[in-house]
Amino acid sequence: MSGSTLHPTPAPETARRDRVIGSYSTGRPGPIVVVTAGVHGNEPAGTLALRRVFDALERDRVPLKGKLLGLAGNVDALARKVRFVERDLNRGWHSDLVRDLLARGDAAAEDREQRELASIFVGLFAEARTPVTFLDVHSTSAGGAPFCAISDTMRNRRLAFALPVPVILGLEESIDGTMLSYLDDLGHVACVFEGGQHDDPLTVDHDEDAIWITLVTAGCLAASDVNDLGRRRARLEAASKGIPHVVEIVHREAVGPDDGFVMRPGYVNFQSIRKGEPLAARADGEVRSTWNARILMPLYQSQGDDGFFVVRAIRKFWLHVSTALRKLRLHVLLPVLPGVKWHESRLDTLIVDPRVARWLVLQIFHLFGFRRRTDEGDRLVFSRRRPDFRKLAPVDYGSRPPA
Ligand SMILES: [Zn+2]
Structure with a gap:
């Protein structure tokens, strides 16, 4: 379907009432x-956790600047207590698909x-004068430390590094079309927070801590507006003690419905x-580690297509190097590398000859904030998120802005 259809886009208030968990603003x-x-x-x-935060904001009449909106995904x-009904809602967030979906008159289940x-979201984009901060709160089937995950832009680092939990980089290289990826590409701040195991009461505490810290980091609240901010930071820190501060995904174990995948019991997030x-076991044999590293999100539930991830620490030194490289905008020099050139039509996108894309080349791209995205034929395609020094991307609404 093309984006030129004249179906009106529904106004936000047509969404089901239990979609909006809370909305808090003091007019500042x-x-x-x-x-x-x-x-x-x-x-x-x-x-x-969101209900607790809204209760506290309203009870104490906290002088919040801007707005906090809490949404059920x-x-x-949620009502059926299953991961999804027909498909994973955290996939398929490609801008053309979203535009088509907005233009459609009917949709069922995850659509x-x-x-x-x-x-x-589109209504908020029209309202926002500065990038919107999105925190997408999840939990894992395995136990272990809370963590957050971002696309590696400077604006995302600012929020993620304010949360005293391990930061995961490179998830977007292994999972396609996530909701935050879509928001990232439009130039907003986007961070996934994984609070802990699904049913652990501590997970709710961690989620609440992360929401308060996000409100302070985004500039909605002063640190002094949050009574127990120090205790909240300390709780998250304690939960992720001994784990590297920044790690990068080096492997995703993809799982299909007929793979017969069974994770060996007993693994927790970040276990060496x-x-x-x-x-793990698969119908076609055993899965053995080829890494000395750490495991993340081992799958202990029936629904889901990520068997586990493998992560490895990134040294602080390299994070500082990459900050400097990006501030100096030295990415313009990347096409000097053999087998690397700018994409003919796509902004901020490089084409790489796979024969030269060895490990070292990958690492260099990561330093500049470029990640491997979709590949075109035998060419590898690397692109980066909307850089921090550019304006927000205009949203393509199809034929007309939302009502
Ligand atoms: Zn999740």
Whole structure:
């Protein structure tokens, strides 16, 4: 379907009533913070944390600047306590698909959920004067430390590094079309927060801590507006003690419905793994580690297509180097590398000859904030998120802005 259809886009208030967990504003100008929770319906902890935050804001009449909006992600799946009904709501957030969905008159299951969310987002984009901060709160089937995950832009680092939990880089290289990826590409601040195990009461506490810290980092609240900010920071810090501060994804174990994938029991997030260690079983044999690294999000539930991830620490030194390189905008020199050239038509996109894309080249791209995206034929395509020094991208609404 083309984007030129004249179907009106639904106004945000046509979304189901239980979509909006809360909306808090005191009329003071300031940034917009959006917290989404339960994008996976078997992860309700974030919705409980949001209710606590809204209760406290209203009870204490906290002088918040701007606005906090709390949204339930997958309303139907939350009611049924399943990850999703027909498909993963955290996939398929490509701008052309979203535009088509907004233009459609009908949608069911996750299409409907996505359409309602996208409609609210588009309304916020029109309202926002500065990038909107999105915190997408999740939980994991395995236990272990809380963490956050971002696309590696400077604006995202600012929020992620303010949360005293490990930061995961490179998730977007292994998962395509996530909601935050879509928001990132439009130039907003976007961070996933994983508070802990689905049913652990501590996960709700961690989620609440992360929401308060996000409100302070975004500039909606002063640190002094949050009574127990120090205790909240300390709680998150304690939960992730001994784990590297920044790690990068080096492997995603993709799982299909017929793979017969069974994770070996007992793994938790960030647990160390050794080369040769048996990690899981598949119908076609055993999965052994080929890394001395750490495991992340081992799958202990029936729904989901990520068996586990493998992560490795990034040294602080390299983070400083990459900050300097980006401030100096030295990415213009990347095409000097053999086999690397700018994409003919796409902005901020490089084409790489796979014969030269060895590990070192990958690392250099990462330093500049470029990640491998879709590949075109035998060419590897690297692009970076909307850089921090550019204006927000105009949103393509199709034929008309939302009502
Ligand atoms: Zn999730």
